Structure formats: structure tokens, C-alpha cells
Amino acid sequence: MEFHVENMTCGGCARGVTRAIQSVDADAQVLTDPPKRSVKVETTATQQQVIKALTEAGFPPR
Incomplete structure (x- = not known):
């Protein structure tokens, strides 16, 4: 799944996004791109x- 996170603007934000996702799936693979404000996630957790x-x-996603 892929999200746009408007307020993810730096590496610290990206770490926060990664921690949040891994709080629901510790094995989730998270690829963040702060300049594009995009997050790609491979996880067993639901999108919700x-x-x-x-x-x-x-970090509310769109």
C-alpha cells in the first residue's frame, strides 16, 4: 500500500512514520521518501x- 503524508518533511518525521506503522506490524517493510512525502508499506496489517x-x-495519510 502507498500513502501520501503531507507533514512528513524530514528524516525525523520519516522515523516517526516508520515507528507508527511498525507499532501495528513489527515486521512491516516501510519505504519513506520525505521530499515526495510518500510512504510505501508492505505489511500484514490492514490499511485501516x-x-x-x-x-x-x-501523520494523517491521504
Whole structure:
């Protein structure tokens, strides 16, 4: 799955996004691109779980 995270602007934000996703699936593969504000995720978690975790962490995806 792929998301656009408008307020992911730096490496620190990218780490926060990764931590949020891995809080619902510790084995998730997360590829972040802060300049493009994109996140690609390979996970066994549902899309809703990932969206909820990101939103709660302050990085609401589109």
C-alpha cells in the first residue's frame, strides 16, 4: 500500500512514520521518501490499522 503524508518533511518525521506503522506490524517493510512525502508499506496489517496508527502519531495519510 502507498500513502501520501503531507507533514512528513524530514528524516525525523520519516522515523516517526516508520515507528507508527511498525507499532501495528513489527515486521512491516516501510519505504519513506520525505521530499515526495510518500510512504510505501508492505505489511500484514490492514490499511485501516495503518491509517489509524499514522493518524494517532500525528501523520494523517491521504
